[in-house]
Amino acid sequence: MSRTVSSWILSSARSSITLQGKGRWYSICIPNRNKIKWKLVFSKTCPYPAGSCSLGRTVSFPKAVRHTSTEEEHFSFQLSPAQINDILRAGELSHRTLDLNGKNANSVLRFESNQLGSNSPIEDRRSAATCLQTAGMMFGVFDGHAGAACAQAVSERLLHYIAVSLLPRQSLEEIELAVEAMKPVRPILQWHRHPNDVEYQEITSQYFENLRVYWQHLLDLDTEPGFSLEEAMICAFKRLDSDISLEVQAPQENELMRNIALQVAFSGATACVAHIDGVHLHVANTGDCRAVLGVCEEDGTWSTLPLTRDHNAYDEFEIRRLKREHPRSEEKTLFVNDRLLGILMPSRAFGDVQLKWSKELQHSILENSCDVEALNIYQYVPPNYHTPPYLTAEPEVTYHKLRSKDKFLVIASDGLWEMLSNEKVVKLVAGHLTELNMQKPPLTFKKPVNLGYMHNLLLQRKSKGLASLDQNIATHLIRHAIGSNEYGEVDTEKLAAMLTLPEDLARMYRDDITVTVVYFNSETIEDYYRNH
Numbered sequence: 001m002s003r004t005v006s007s008w009i010l011s012s013a014r015s016s017i018t019l020q021g022k023g024r025w026y027s028i029c030i031p032n033r034n035k036i037k038w039k040l041v042f043s044k045t046c047p048y049p050a051g052s053c054s055l056g057r058t059v060s061f062p063k064a065v066r067h068t069s070t071e072e073e074h075f076s077f078q079l080s081p082a083q084i085n086d087i088l089r090a091g092e093l094s095h096r097t098l099d100l101n102g103k104n105a106n107s108v109l110r111f112e113s114n115q116l117g118s119n120s121p122i123e124d125r126r127s128a129a130t131c132l133q134t135a136g137m138m139f140g141v142f143d144g145h146a147g148a149a150c151a152q153a154v155s156e157r158l159l160h161y162i163a164v165s166l167l168p169r170q171s172l173e174e175i176e177l178a179v180e181a182m183k184p185v186r187p188i189l190q191w192h193r194h195p196n197d198v199e200y201q202e203i204t205s206q207y208f209e210n211l212r213v214y215w216q217h218l219l220d221l222d223t224e225p226g227f228s229l230e231e232a233m234i235c236a237f238k239r240l241d242s243d244i245s246l247e248v249q250a251p252q253e254n255e256l257m258r259n260i261a262l263q264v265a266f267s268g269a270t271a272c273v274a275h276i277d278g279v280h281l282h283v284a285n286t287g288d289c290r291a292v293l294g295v296c297e298e299d300g301t302w303s304t305l306p307l308t309r310d311h312n313a314y315d316e317f318e319i320r321r322l323k324r325e326h327p328r329s330e331e332k333t334l335f336v337n338d339r340l341l342g343i344l345m346p347s348r349a350f351g352d353v354q355l356k357w358s359k360e361l362q363h364s365i366l367e368n369s370c371d372v373e374a375l376n377i378y379q380y381v382p383p384n385y386h387t388p389p390y391l392t393a394e395p396e397v398t399y400h401k402l403r404s405k406d407k408f409l410v411i412a413s414d415g416l417w418e419m420l421s422n423e424k425v426v427k428l429v430a431g432h433l434t435e436l437n438m439q440k441p442p443l444t445f446k447k448p449v450n451l452g453y454m455h456n457l458l459l460q461r462k463s464k465g466l467a468s469l470d471q472n473i474a475t476h477l478i479r480h481a482i483g484s485n486e487y488g489e490v491d492t493e494k495l496a497a498m499l500t501l502p503e504d505l506a507r508m509y510r511d512d513i514t515v516t517v518v519y520f521n522s523e524t525i526e527d528y529y530r531n532h
Contacts, residue, residue: 136277
């Protein structure tokens with residue numbers, strides 16, 4: 001990015017009155033809310049005392065400064081390559097699956113994940129877990145809006161709701177008996193977390209109690225063999241969203257817990273969750289996160305297989321669905337300026353009770369609450385709000401039976417897809433795989449093997465540039481998403497500029513980005529077909 005372009009970014013931001021880009025914040029469409037409307041959108045104030053905030057963590061880099069405002073007099077886009085790498089790699093997470101014998105019999109070979117914030121704190125969340133009492137692994141990406149609270153809660157809770165939905169009746173009974181007797185409960189999930197991934201520690205007990213009410217409900221259904229995987233995912237999504245709504249309506253003496261419940265319900269989150277069990281892949285999607293499969297064809301070319309649809313005003317199926325659910329008199333007001341009721345980009349999401357509750361219920365809850373403005377909750381009812389709910393968290397579930405040519409799955413928030421097409425993402429992952437394989441020649445040993453010979457082999461690998469390549473594919477994708485020029489090549493100056501954009505400007509040029517890439521074990525998949 002040239003100095004001229006950098007200067008243009010600053011001058012245009014300082015003279016701009018309206019926000020450009022693909023933001024989805026409620027206050028964008030609210031006229032004349034004084035000067036606080038943008039302050040609320042980009043508020044960085046935590047409603048809790050110092051040290052007790054649970055909404056997110058930020059990683060500080062003493063040498064790589066991100067500016068806080070375009071009003072600063074001394075402004076620089078300069079970052080060294082090492083500083084760029086520090087910022088890009090701060091959120092890296094990877095895990096390789098192994099069985100007890102040290103061999104991989106799982107269809108998931110490994111996964112790699114990363115995220116980069118535009119909002120401060122970042123409003124995206126991610127989850128990954130292995131099911132311990134049933135088979136399979138789950139991966140989720142959650143894109144928050146109007147704050148991080150809803151995405152945070154959903155990332156902590158949704159996989160548990162899905163796992164409980166899949167448990168056989170006997171397992172549910174054993175868990176309930178253990179809880180009643182105040183005995184330890186066998187864990188349902190093994191989480192794979194980044195050290196900076198946070199939890200709502202203050203409200204964990206309430207979340208557990210509501211999960212317990214859910215499995216008690218499943219026991220009351222008295223159905224066997226229980227849900228199919230698709231039914232389990234749909235039921236889990238809907239039940240969690242219902243619990244989010246009910247929790248904020250329940251009497252709560254603890255002010256901190258009530259504030260968290262308010263923020264969770266009045267913010268929102270889209271979600272995309274994949275469940276992988278052997279060759280069986282299910283993807284449940286609510287909103288505009290996306291899951292795309294990378295397929296290596298017999299001739300060596302790569303193709304993409306989208307497993308989700310973006311639920312928004314650009315999707316004809318969503319438009320028709322909403323028109324069916326509301327009177328004909330509202331057809332012209334359901335989507336205004338390509339937003340649901342002129343407010344929200346996605347047409348499905350968790351939380352966002354402003355678009356689900358009646359006006360009377362919203363008023364009742366908020367008037368009995370504390371300072372809602374301090375919690376960044378907007379007391380605003382859009383025009384033409386006649387027949388709620390307008391928003392649902394019900395997911396669309398896609399099933400795909402994995403083949404040996406299905407090599408990887410990319411799940412990401414819309415911050416990635418706004419920058420890169422499905423095809424470009426698959427091409428980048430495939431190229432990264434090829435490059436890694438080329439730079440990792442097999443270690444063929446000459447006899448006798450000695451330390452000097454091993455050292456020379458390792459030096460050969462290093463000389464081929466392995467150390468300069470992003471080992472984590474999610475980092476590689478994020479680097480290209482924000483740093484690519486018109487030729488598809490990473491421009492270091494542009495990358496540095498995009499990483500140092502001040503908080504009041506960054507959202508105009510990029511969104512939060514969260515990426516998880518799951519690699520499949522082709523040998524395990526081939527073994528399945530040989531044995532079936």
